[in-house]
Amino acid sequence: MIASHSESHLVLIPSYNTGPKLFETVQAARQHWAPVWVVVDGSTDGTAEDLHRMAADDPNLRVLVLPVNRGKGAAVLHGLIEAERCGFTHVLTMDADGQHPADRIPQFQGVSQANPEALVLGRPVFDAAAPRLRVRGRRISNWWANLETLWGGIDDSLFGFRVYPIAPLRRVMARNPWMRRFDFDPEAAVRLCWNGVPTINVPAPVRYFKPEEGGVSHFRYLRDNALLTWMHTRLMLGFLGRLPMLAVRRARKASFRSSHR
Incomplete structure (x- = not known):
């Protein structure tokens, strides 16, 4: 049973060689939202x-395939362009490997519908199965992202x-050649903050599956951390040029909060 349907907000699931977990993720997303789109990013696993075949029996499921x-x-980005062409204004992105909570989709979409100008960010709540190395490692990226936005709410x-609100994200991605791989999520958040998009953080549980449970991970520790290091180097250079603007914006926010207490 579908809990919600929207003409403005869709669920977008990028997938690369995720295997059977992809179908579980899509089915779970469809139980809670319509429409759901999947972008198959050159997968070679037959998904x-x-x-x-699933989409042929479900008019609220659409599949886009990159060669x-x-x-x-x-x-x-491929999904954003097509979604905007079809009249959608927002996309909820979620991973195809089952880690993200499909039952929270209506909550997140509802927050976005009430605050259409905002970027609604999930704040992960980890369980005991979460790899400690990755949990600790992400704290470093989070610290840098907050420094680069002068603690702008990430x-x-x-x-x-x-x-994501589609229009500002499309503009940000059109202006630079980055944000196309694993660096997408953190750089998108930072650059949207730079462009004045407000953030709302909502907690959501995350689950890591073991390989014997069907878990699939394409994270490569050295390769992807090198990519993040280069990304944060670029962002720090951009941050230094934007520092006066960010400082003024932060002061205005503080003044607004104090005047409304």
Whole structure:
């Protein structure tokens, strides 16, 4: 049973060789929202064909296929362009591996519908199965993201369960060649903050699956941390040029909060 349907907000799931977990994720998302779109990012595991069969029986499920793997950010951008062309204004992105809570989709979309100008960020709540190395490592990226926005309200820079307003994200991605792979989530949050998009943080549980449970991870510790290091180097250079503007914006926010107490 579908809990919600929207003409403005859709669920967008980028996927690359996620295997059977993808179908569980799509089915769970469809139980709570319509429409749901999947961008198959050059997968070679046969999931595109099975998804097309699912979509043939479900008018609220759409499958977009990229011929080669381009990266998460590129897959999201492909979906954004088509979503905007079809009249949608917001997308909730979620990972295809089952880690993100489909039952929270209506809550996040509802927050976005009430605050359409905002970026609604998930704040992950980890269980005991979460890899300690990755939990600790993300704190470093979160610290840098908050420094780069002068503590602009990013509780977690890496959690991909979030609702984007399409128009400002499209403009940000059109202006630079980055944000096309694993660097997409943190850089998108930082650059949207730079562009004055307010943030709302909402807690959401995250679950890590073991390989024997069907868990799939394409995270590579050295490669992806090198990518994040280069990303934060770029962002720090951009931050220094924007520091006066960010300081004025932060002062205005503080003044507004104090005057409304």
